[in-house]
Amino acid sequence: MTSSSSSPRLNGARLAQGVAGLIVGGGLGYLVGRLLKQGDIDLSGLTWSDSVAALIAVMLFVVGLILIAATFHRGLAARVMDPASDRPARPAQITFYRQQAIVLALAGVMMAAPVAARLAWQPLSSELAGAAMAAIVALFLVQTVLNLSVWIRADEMIRQTVAEAGAICFWVLQGALFLWAAAEKLELVPALSAWDMMTILMGFYLVISSVISVRRGLA
Amino acid sequence: MKNRLKVLRAERDWSQADLADRLEVSRQTINALETGKYDPSLPLAFRIARLFGQPIETIFDDGQA
Numbered sequence: 127m128t129s130s131s132s133s134p135r136l137n138g139a140r141l142a143q144g145v146a147g148l149i150v151g152g153g154l155g156y157l158v159g160r161l162l163k164q165g166d167i168d169l170s171g172l173t174w175s176d177s178v179a180a181l182i183a184v185m186l187f188v189v190g191l192i193l194i195a196a197t198f199h200r201g202l203a204a205r206v207m208d209p210a211s212d213r214p215a216r217p218a219q220i221t222f223y224r225q226q227a228i229v230l231a232l233a234g235v236m237m238a239a240p241v242a243a244r245l246a247w248q249p250l251s252s253e254l255a256g257a258a259m260a261a262i263v264a265l266f267l268v269q270t271v272l273n274l275s276v277w278i279r280a281d282e283m284i285r286q287t288v289a290e291a292g293a294i295c296f297w298v299l300q301g302a303l304f305l306w307a308a309a310e311k312l313e314l315v316p317a318l319s320a321w322d323m324m325t326i327l328m329g330f331y332l333v334i335s336s337v338i339s340v341r342r343g344l345a
Numbered sequence: 346m347k348n349r350l351k352v353l354r355a356e357r358d359w360s361q362a363d364l365a366d367r368l369e370v371s372r373q374t375i376n377a378l379e380t381g382k383y384d385p386s387l388p389l390a391f392r393i394a395r396l397f398g399q400p401i402e403t404i405f406d407d408g409q410a
Contacts, residue, residue: 211372213362281370283383342377 150188168245175325176241182328183238190231197224222279225272232269236262237328240321287342291335299327347406351379353397368392 162169172180196206200214207215207223215223243258244250277285303323309315339345354364354375361375368375368389377383385393385405394401 208372210376211362212360281374282386282389283371283374283377286383342373342382343380344373344377 146192147188150191151184154184154188168248171244171248172241173319173322175319175322176244178329179237179321179325180241182325182332183234183236183241185234186230186237187234190227190229190234193227194224194231197227222276225276225279229269229272229276232265232272236265236269239265283342284344287335287338287344291331291338294334295327295331299330346384347381347408348378349404350375350393353399353404354379367396 169177193206197203197215197220200216200220203215203220203223204211204213207219239258239262243254247254277288280288306315306318310317336345350364354361359367361379362372365372365375370389374383378385390401390405394404397404
């Protein structure tokens with residue numbers, strides 16, 4: 127019978143995920159470090175929100191890649207997505223997990239793309255900016271379709287978790303936005319850009335959805 | 346909300362995954378229900394009641410009775 131308590135297997139699966147994350151994340155960090163050292167990229171023009179967005183993007187992309195790789199083995203997929211599971215993932219579950227993983231990876235790519243484009247091409251011409259934006263819109267459409275598919279396939283607890291995280295984000299951030307906007311109007315605080323607000327929203331949503339997921343045993 | 350899901354499942358020697366398959370939800374949802382971390386929707390509560398052949402109120406207890 128399946129146990130609901132933390133087991134050595136559960137801890138082992140989490141440890142394996144952590145190690146995989148360190149390997150992939152470390153590899154990416156090493157690559158960026160080399161590019162920085164060689165002077166191929168210049169981070170001096172990055173704002174705080176560019177840095178935070180890049181960090182979130184890398185996290186999403188790395189987690190997405192690890193999950194995509196795990197879905198090619200039914201037993202591994204079950205252990206990664208549901209460590210307490212006592213059986214390999216079924217084909218329908220594999221498809222569901224893979225869609226979730228692709229959604230995460232695409233979110234990472236889309237978040238990194240504007241920052242990466244500005245770093246890669248300085249100055250950024252309007253033609254290149256337009257091309258980058260067209261690519262982002264195309265990815266956004268693909269990700270939206272996959273997101274809707276994940277929502278339709280998800281069971282009611284996952285849907286409620288997403289809905290609760292969205293509701294908490296709306297109520298907290300609309301209040302924070304109002305207060306910041308009022309302070310900005312009174313020239314008490316600096317202006318925020320749309321990119322700043324998007325980064326705050328994404329970071330806050332990830333934290334809230336992770337907390338709710340952990341509390342319900344989804345993560 | 347308290348419930349007797351774990352007892353009813355154990356009586357049938359079903360794993361959480363077995364029950365999840367029968368109710369068409371994830372195993373994590375069954376675990377969250379059994380540990381009181383999640384209250385089911387009314388449609389899911391009815392499906393659970395039908396599966397075990399018992400009235401909803403004998404499976405779920407909102408502490409008001």
